[in-house]
Amino acid sequence: MRARRAAAVAGLGDVAHPDAGEEVWRYSRIDELDLESYLPSSQRPTGASLGASLGDSPGDSLGAGAAATVVLCDGWIQSVQVSEAATEAGVLVGTVADLEGGPEILGAVLEAPVDLFGHLNRAFCPEPLAVLVPDGIRLDGPVVIVSHVATEGVAAFPRLLVRCGIDAEATVVEVQTSDDVGAMVTPVLEAIVGRAGRLRHAVLQELGQRVWQMAHQEVHVGQEASVELFHAGLGGDYARTRTDCRLLGRGAGCHITAAYFGDGSQALDYRTFLDHAAPDTVSELLFKGAVDDASRSVYSGLIRVRPEAVRTRANQTNRNIKLSPDAWAESVPNLEIETDDVMCSHASTVSPVDADQRFYLESRGVPTDVAERLLLEGFFAEVVEAAPVPAVGNRLHSGLRAKLDQHEAVGSDAA
Amino acid sequence: MQDERVLKIEGLRASVAGSEILKGINLEIRPGEVHAVMGPNGSGKSTLSHVLMGHPGYEVTGGSVTLDGVDLFGLAPWERAQAGLFLCLQHPTEVPGVSLEALLTEAARAGGRDPDAVRQALVTEAGRLGIDERLLDRSLNVDLSGGEKKRNEALQLGVLGARYAVLDEIDSGLDVDALATVSRRIQEATEEDGLGVLAITHFARLLEVLEPDRIHVLSRGSIQVTGGPELAEQLEAEGYVGVLGDAATEEPETLVGLPHAAGFGEDPFA
Numbered sequence: 176m177r178a179r180r181a182a183a184v185a186g187l188g189d190v191a192h193p194d195a196g197e198e199v200w201r202y203s204r205i206d207e208l209d210l211e212s213y214l215p216s217s218q219r220p221t222g223a224s225l226g227a228s229l230g231d232s233p234g235d236s237l238g239a240g241a242a243a244t245v246v247l248c249d250g251w252i253q254s255v256q257v258s259e260a261a262t263e264a265g266v267l268v269g270t271v272a273d274l275e276g277g278p279e280i281l282g283a284v285l286e287a288p289v290d291l292f293g294h295l296n297r298a299f300c301p302e303p304l305a306v307l308v309p310d311g312i313r314l315d316g317p318v319v320i321v322s323h324v325a326t327e328g329v330a331a332f333p334r335l336l337v338r339c340g341i342d343a344e345a346t347v348v349e350v351q352t353s354d355d356v357g358a359m360v361t362p363v364l365e366a367i368v369g370r371a372g373r374l375r376h377a378v379l380q381e382l383g384q385r386v387w388q389m390a391h392q393e394v395h396v397g398q399e400a401s402v403e404l405f406h407a408g409l410g411g412d413y414a415r416t417r418t419d420c421r422l423l424g425r426g427a428g429c430h431i432t433a434a435y436f437g438d439g440s441q442a443l444d445y446r447t448f449l450d451h452a453a454p455d456t457v458s459e460l461l462f463k464g465a466v467d468d469a470s471r472s473v474y475s476g477l478i479r480v481r482p483e484a485v486r487t488r489a490n491q492t493n494r495n496i497k498l499s500p501d502a503w504a505e506s507v508p509n510l511e512i513e514t515d516d517v518m519c520s521h522a523s524t525v526s527p528v529d530a531d532q533r534f535y536l537e538s539r540g541v542p543t544d545v546a547e548r549l550l551l552e553g554f555f556a557e558v559v560e561a562a563p564v565p566a567v568g569n570r571l572h573s574g575l576r577a578k579l580d581q582h583e584a585v586g587s588d589a590a
Numbered sequence: 591m592q593d594e595r596v597l598k599i600e601g602l603r604a605s606v607a608g609s610e611i612l613k614g615i616n617l618e619i620r621p622g623e624v625h626a627v628m629g630p631n632g633s634g635k636s637t638l639s640h641v642l643m644g645h646p647g648y649e650v651t652g653g654s655v656t657l658d659g660v661d662l663f664g665l666a667p668w669e670r671a672q673a674g675l676f677l678c679l680q681h682p683t684e685v686p687g688v689s690l691e692a693l694l695t696e697a698a699r700a701g702g703r704d705p706d707a708v709r710q711a712l713v714t715e716a717g718r719l720g721i722d723e724r725l726l727d728r729s730l731n732v733d734l735s736g737g738e739k740k741r742n743e744a745l746q747l748g749v750l751g752a753r754y755a756v757l758d759e760i761d762s763g764l765d766v767d768a769l770a771t772v773s774r775r776i777q778e779a780t781e782e783d784g785l786g787v788l789a790i791t792h793f794a795r796l797l798e799v800l801e802p803d804r805i806h807v808l809s810r811g812s813i814q815v816t817g818g819p820e821l822a823e824q825l826e827a828e829g830y831v832g833v834l835g836d837a838a839t840e841e842p843e844t845l846v847g848l849p850h851a852a853g854f855g856e857d858p859f860a
Contacts, residue, residue, distance in 0.1 A: 531683050535679070535682070536685070539694070540668055540700055549692060549696060550685070552687065553685060555687070557686075
């Protein structure tokens, strides 16, 4: 692993800084990033209080009933707790270096970094975390990973590897939080789902307002296997997630459901690359967002259907609500289809709150600002309901409520 | 004067996209009364209902409307509803992700009524209208049939306890059973709660189940004829042309540019 890291460091000089002129960085704020202002975390942080990040109100209690709970700080593993049942079932959760065969599996999914931030993660990730679910094992509770950023000026490089075995079933929830610090975090997820395996993975992104996030997810799905990815994007200054999902086996499926809500000067940026590389594969993508104040969002999705991927079904939907004249949402769905026998669709909208719906609610005696809140909660309801565990949906709902309260408060100040 | 209970429309004029649709409407609806406004297509019937509730697509250019002495044009749409006005829409809007209970709970809260009492009121009202309780938790009007949507409107009318209801073509898209149920519920509200009703309709069919005290025939933006229930029979027998003569035909400019007409589809009875 040391050699791998050294090679990555040595190779950094050859990696180009991303440029907003490239398609994959179009509409991003990459040109504003000053990498020099962040330093990689070189030592394990101490004394960080992390209990709050797990949530302690009953509905939000993500930790209750968990198969495992892991806390990371600035990319370092602070604690790992695995339930007795999960341990008995042979589930392994821990730093890759400690796991049998660990180092070999790193990079098995993601052979080469996709960009500079992938290279940096490879070079500077202090302790990659692995979650390995053996063949045939069905995990009842989720594996909950709290990844916290606590240090001013830090560049944090958390890395998670998930292997869901043949006919295994698992749920992994990542809660990404930070103190009020100026920092950069580049989380990398590598996940592989074996034949007929079922993996659900959720990210609750609740970073502070001065944090830059450059996330990458690479997911490989085997024959008759499925992955459900879930994103709740609430925090960060500029928060970007690139997801590459490859459907490699016949009948593989991928669902991605996302809700994001930007306000202030936030930019929330999602890029998806869905690669249908086998017959009878299915993908279903639903991204729903709201942008308030002077915030921005980007959804850019490419569905690629290879010649061998006959009978592919792929749907991609992105809906955005603009809550302020200064807010801006970019929506770029793309299809690249190399075979005839497919059913693909994409839809994208950017619009203000629907005036007829608002009038209908108002005509029943609901004040305008409350009507807008009801409509926005209703807009996000299908995403909240799609959360892999109810506590994640509840936590997203609370996060959205907080943003909507803020929206209402600003709205009534202006009125 | 302030205490007089009446929905009073005086000299009401309104325009859509610059062209005048209502050219001086006068109506007085008192508690417990049922008034029907009938008229040919394009006569301004829907404009009247939308103007009363304050739909943003319509411009009031003259006249006044008071509800029990309160000037409605000084109120936002939600405040008109809180003052006791209910608009039963011809095509109730689908609102994904918002349930009836959430809507009525917020309406109760805004009106200073007990939000916790809404659920029980809903269940009781649903029973009166023969609505499956499971519908109460579904998204508003989404995937409902025409009949279910109108029952749903009557349900809200009952729970909100409005004083005056404007029914905009509630008979369109309604099967006979649903029409009978909805009309009976409204009739009961006039008797039990003194609900005043302004029923806007193209067809006399509604008036067989909802017995009007007065019938007004609207054409070319104003009330041309007013009479008792016998007027409905005359309209049925002679048609608008028989009753109104030349005034039954519309001036062309009133037939275009109605914002509410877009996307509403065909009138099933046209």
